[in-house]
Amino acid sequence: MIYLRTLRAAKREGLETLSSADIERRTGISSAQVRKDISHFGEFGKRGIGYSVDHALERLSKIMGLDREQRVVIVGAGNLGSALAGYMGFRNSGFRVMAVYDNDPTKIGRKVRGVEVVNIRRLPQTNRKLGARIGIIATPAAAAQGVAEIMARGGIKTILNFAPTRLRDVNDTVVRNVDLTQELEILCYFLSHERKAKAN
Amino acid sequence: MIYLRTLRAAKREGLETLSSADIERRTGISSAQVRKDISHFGEFGKRGIGYSVDHALERLSKIMGLDREQRVVIVGAGNLGSALAGYMGFRNSGFRVMAVYDNDPTKIGRKVRGVEVVNIRRLPQTNRKLGARIGIIATPAAAAQGVAEIMARGGIKTILNFAPTRLRDVNDTVVRNVDLTQELEILCYFLSHERKAKAN
DNA sequence: TAGATTGTTAATCGATTAACAATC
DNA sequence: TAGATTGTTAATCGATTAACAATC
Secondary structure, three states, X not given: OHHHHHHHHHHHOOOOEEOHHHHHHHHOOOHHHHHHHHHOOOOOOEOOOEEEHHXXXXXXXXXXXXXXXXXXXXXXXXXXXXXXXXXXXXXXXXXXXXXXEEOOOOOOOOEEOOEEEEEHHHHHHHHHHHOOOEEEEOOXXXXXXXXXXXXXXXXXXXXXXXXXXXXXXXXXXXXXXXXHHHHHHXXXXXXXXXXXXXXO | OHHHHHHHHHHHOOOOEEOHHHHHHHHOOOHHHHHXXXXXXXXXXXXXXXXXXXXXXHHHHHHHOOOOOEEEEEEOOOHHHHHHHOOHHHHHOOXXXXXXXXXXXXXXXXXXXXXXXXXXXXXXXXHHHHOOOEEEEOOOHHHHHHHHHHHHHOOOOEEEEOOOOOXXXXXXXXXXXXXXXXXXXXXXXXXXXXXXXXXX
């Protein structure tokens, strides 16, 4: 979350408070929007002062569930799945990749980035032990729907889907899609339709 | 772009026309929105019939610049950069990764996924030949701003930035940010704040 | 002609911004 | 008290949806 990142940066700089105007300067989000967003989580600014960096950091981390380790499993041990398994950005933010699953016998049993590759069919069973509630799908599109259903059976509650396909609502699961090709396509559009706007 | 993907799927199924209501069924985007979006690119539906799959595909591809190969360069030959260099989704959509750049002498000269790793300092020069106008940043946050500036000097017009940092506006360049950690954080938020909504 | 469906205008809804009383 | 800044309400803006004349 951008506010957490901003607060962390401010803390590293030794600042003790940050006003909504300061946050606007750092993020580009208008101060009014900043105040509205933050107040939605509770009333933890001080009028005339701003937000205490430490206090806001603590409160926001807790609200986001980022005050403790969050366990993640990845399905798909290809290029992308492997890269995500070793992605330091996740580790640095308190996420821990517990297992990588795949259906390819030549991959099962090997390790990628220090994480064991397990047979996808064992996900429901093994995830009872691991207790991950966040899953990442890094498979071809054709496999994604089936994987999502297996994840749901394994107790996964939220899915980050990198497969370029819409997942038909898996019961009780929140799905977020990241479509890398689409991102490139949007840039491509800007190439031929020059405009000075920013693309997101 | 979701309309292109939908049209391609319809073509594979042998359909000749698609109405805005059909597209709503396939994408979840309301038919009114579909018509508004498409009409914005020109008037190429037929009343009483819908959109000709072939015709719409051709027109939209051209408008998006996806009727020809689009060249891409990647900076950062780490896990993520390497995965993106070999990502089939890009290739299948007409993007071609021309080079991967890095500043690590142990990587320069090697190949990742069949693409040569070149010294980042040579980007402005080598990209004159390659002619890529799309760049992907897959470096640590600290390096991203410098890379963006080098890219601009090399004629890169649009940037897909995976580094978790806001790029201060690089002149004449469109930047799109993909923050993988943020995506996971958003899911994390849904874990503790159960709601039946979809996350994007 | 009757039925279907677009492109577009008008109505609705939601999100952003401006403004300001409360208060540190 | 005077200055700064929050939290929130009211005003504005933009985006989505509904509705329908045009037309295939």
